[in-house]
Amino acid sequence: MAETKKNNRISYVDQNECTGCEACVVETPKVFRMTSDGLSEVYNPQGDTEQKILDAMQCCPVSCIHWQDERK
Numbered sequence: 001m002a003e004t005k006k007n008n009r010i011s012y013v014d015q016n017e018c019t020g021c022e023a024c025v026v027e028t029p030k031v032f033r034m035t036s037d038g039l040s041e042v043y044n045p046q047g048d049t050e051q052k053i054l055d056a057m058q059c060c061p062v063s064c065i066h067w068q069d070e071r072k
């Protein structure tokens, strides 16, 4: 069903835009956490389903969570 985790992309937080509201950490704590600077970071890109990551993206008030290609 919603288990649509795709391993070819991972999420990241644009910390220049992050306001530190913690909404993504509350929504998807297995992927996002707060740093000592009071900003969010992705600490475990594969920590939850793609749907849960999308949920975090959608709850971000400044839309600063993005996908990047895992292959550099």
Ligand code: SF4
Residues within 6 Å of the ligand: 013, 017, 018, 019, 020, 021, 022, 023, 024, 025, 039, 040, 059, 060, 061, 062, 063, 064, 065
């Ligand atoms: S929801 Fe967006 S603005 Fe809020 S802490 Fe997470 S990344 Fe930062």
